[in-house]
Amino acid sequence: MKTRDLVHVALFAALVAAxxxxxxxxxxxxxxxxxxQTLGVMLAGSTLGARKAGLSLxxxxxxxxxxxxxxxxGHGGLAVYPGPTGGFFVGFVxxxxxxxxxxxxxxxxxxxxxxxxxxxLGGIGVIYAVGIPWLAVSAxxxxxxxxxxxxxxxxxxxxxxxxxxxxxxxxxxxxxxIQPPRxxxxxxxxxx
Amino acid sequence: MxxxxxxxxxxxxxxxxxxxxxxxxxxxxxxxxxxxxPLVLAAALATTLGLYALARLGPRELAFVLPLSAWVLLPLxxxxxxxxxxxxATRAVLRLAVLVLLAMLVSLTTRASDQLxxxxxxxxPLARFGASPTRLGLLLALTLxxxxxxxxxxxxxxxxxxxRGLEHHPLAVLVPxxxxxxxxxxxxxxxxxxxxxxxxxxx
Numbered sequence: 599m600k601t602r603d604l605v606h607v608a609l610f611a612a613l614v615a616a617x618x619x620x621x622x623x624x625x626x627x628x629x630x631x632x633x634x635q636t637l638g639v640m641l642a643g644s645t646l647g648a649r650k651a652g653l654s655l656x657x658x659x660x661x662x663x664x665x666x667x668x669x670x671x672g673h674g675g676l677a678v679y680p681g682p683t684g685g686f687f688v689g690f691v692x693x694x695x696x697x698x699x700x701x702x703x704x705x706x707x708x709x710x711x712x713x714x715x716x717x718x719l720g721g722i723g724v725i726y727a728v729g730i731p732w733l734a735v736s737a738x739x740x741x742x743x744x745x746x747x748x749x750x751x752x753x754x755x756x757x758x759x760x761x762x763x764x765x766x767x768x769x770x771x772x773x774x775x776i777q778p779p780r781x782x783x784x785x786x787x788x789x790x
Numbered sequence: 791m792x793x794x795x796x797x798x799x800x801x802x803x804x805x806x807x808x809x810x811x812x813x814x815x816x817x818x819x820x821x822x823x824x825x826x827x828p829l830v831l832a833a834a835l836a837t838t839l840g841l842y843a844l845a846r847l848g849p850r851e852l853a854f855v856l857p858l859s860a861w862v863l864l865p866l867x868x869x870x871x872x873x874x875x876x877x878x879a880t881r882a883v884l885r886l887a888v889l890v891l892l893a894m895l896v897s898l899t900t901r902a903s904d905q906l907x908x909x910x911x912x913x914x915p916l917a918r919f920g921a922s923p924t925r926l927g928l929l930l931a932l933t934l935x936x937x938x939x940x941x942x943x944x945x946x947x948x949x950x951x952x953x954r955g956l957e958h959h960p961l962a963v964l965v966p967x968x969x970x971x972x973x974x975x976x977x978x979x980x981x982x983x984x985x986x987x988x989x990x991x992x993x
Contacts, residue, residue, distance in 0.1 A: 599925070601987060602979035608929045609975050612936035613967075619941050645968060657929055664905035665795050665897040668937070675795050675897030676812065680819050680889035682866065735823070737866055738882030743873060765964045772965070773972050 606646055606775070610654040614638035614690075615661070618670040635670060636755060639690045640721040640762035643697025644713060645769060647776045652695035659691065685732020689725035696720040701766065702776050713763035721762065722755045795897040803845035804899045808908040811896045818892055826885050834888045838895070845899050852891075863887060906930060928987070932978075943970055 617638040642651040658668070667674035669687065678684055697720035704712055726748055734744040770776075798804070803811075822834060842852065863883050870879035896905075910926060947966045948957050956962040 600979070601982050602976065604925060604929060605932065605975045605979045605982070606972075608932035609936055609940070609971050609978075611929075611933045612940045613971055615933070615937045616940035616944060619937070641964070641968065645972075657933055660906070660909055660930070661933060664909060665900065665902040667795060675893060676815055677890045677893035677897060680886065680893060682886065736886060737870070738826075738878060738885075739870065740874070743869075747869075761960045761964060764961050765968060768961070768965050769968055773969055775972065 603650055607650050607654045607657060610638075610642040610646060610651070611657040611661070614642065614655065614658050615666075615668040618668055635690070636693075636721055636725065637758045637762060639694050639725075640697060640717045640759060641765060643694040643720055644701045644717065644762060644766035645775060646698060647702050648695050648698035651698040652691055655691045655694045659688075662687075680736060682733050682737045683729070684736065686725055686729030688732065689728030692728065693720045693724040696724050698776075705770075705776055708767060708770055710763050710767050713766045714759055717759035717762045717766075718756065721759050722752070795894075796901050797847065797851055797898050799846040799899075801845045801899070803841060803895070806899075808900045808904040809911070811900060812905070812908060815892055815896050819889055822885050822889060826881050828881065831881065831884045831888065835884065835891075838888055838891050841895055842891075845895065847895070847898060851898055928982075940967075940971065943967060 614635050618635045639655060642654050645651075646654065662668050662674050662678060663676060665675040669678060678687055697716055700716040700720065701708065701713070704716065726745075730744050730748055731741065733739065733748070734741045737744070739747075818834070822830070863886060866886075867879050867883045870882060910923065910930075913926065914923060944963070944967055947963050947970070950966075951957045951959070951962045954962075
């Protein structure tokens with residue numbers, strides 16, 4: 599890993615943390631504020647690619663586990679993990695990885711709808727896949743009920759996926775970072 | 791490292807090594823998930839509160855946990871009580887409360903820097919798979935330094951877009967923020983390389 603990659607990993611971990619510390623971005627249409635860090639997870643995945651994004655979120659986990667109150671609402675510490683939402687948080691890591699992996703594969707034909715599908719799959723599918731069973735075990739709820747309860751967050755998460763997708767596609771033009779697995783053309787890296 | 795949850799007191803709980811406390815928490819979580827009879831739970835709750843007293847942490851520090859109980863545990867209790875009976879509800883919520891209290895105790899009595907060090911030590915075996923402690927140290931230091939900086943950037947970008955009447959347009963905020971982050975990353979990587987930090991150094 600080059601120094602530049604290390605710095606990317608660190609900066610995106612900081613970005614996810616900063617998104618949690620912020621006052622929510624208010625949306626004009628939908629009454630769900632985008633504060634949550636899942637947006638940061640999606641952005642990391644679709645900007646950095648699988649390996650760096652996964653590492654970045656692992657790093658973020660390390661800081662939260664060590665007791666820094668970096669989750670939105672000032673939560674932090676090990677208390678996050680046994681709590682009912684712990685699984686959603688743990689799901690950040692595989693979610694960022696999956697989004698990054700799919701984005702790398704779709705890089706050449708990345709469009710907003712495709713990026714949206716990727717972000718929904720990773721940022722909602724993967725996170726819920728880890729979070730819902732965790733919620734069921736942690737709270738002693740039947741799985742189906744835990745799943746129904748999580749539907750509450752679905753609209754907000756879809757909005758976040760849409761914004762992450764548009765940001766990813768705009769960024770692909772403005773500052774491309776991901777290099778597709780079998781690049782036929784010379785890698786489109788920003789100037790050294 | 792000031793922004794942690796740590797509260798300083800002179801107590802045996804504070805003096806216990808971070809690793810022991812974290813392992814203890816892990817053990818408690820597993821035991822409570824396996825055995826959740828009311829008797830075990832009551833004993834666990836009593837022990838936990840006793841540990842708080844031993845750590846000389848009073849109701850003021852406990853109040854830290856209250857928002858969580860109010861927003862998550864209470865609705866959960868009601869939901870479960872209605873859906874699957876009050877007995878199950880009490881047990882599940884009590885178990886969660888004990889675990890959250892215990893985990894909070896670890897965070898309140900252990901410095902974040904100590905916990906980070908412990909975690910780094912626990913991760914040391916990963917060096918075999920190419921994760922060097924030097925790099926991990928650099929990563930942690932960089933991230934901690936950058937959290938307040940990125941937060942300032944978000945503020946700046948929002949201010950700038952407000953001047954253009956765009957502050958409610960998330961994309962107008964996100965894209966400049968990302969570009970700024972990436973541009974800084976490049977400058978920073980160059981600066982680090984110029985000071986001869988060798989990222990491939992296996993030590």
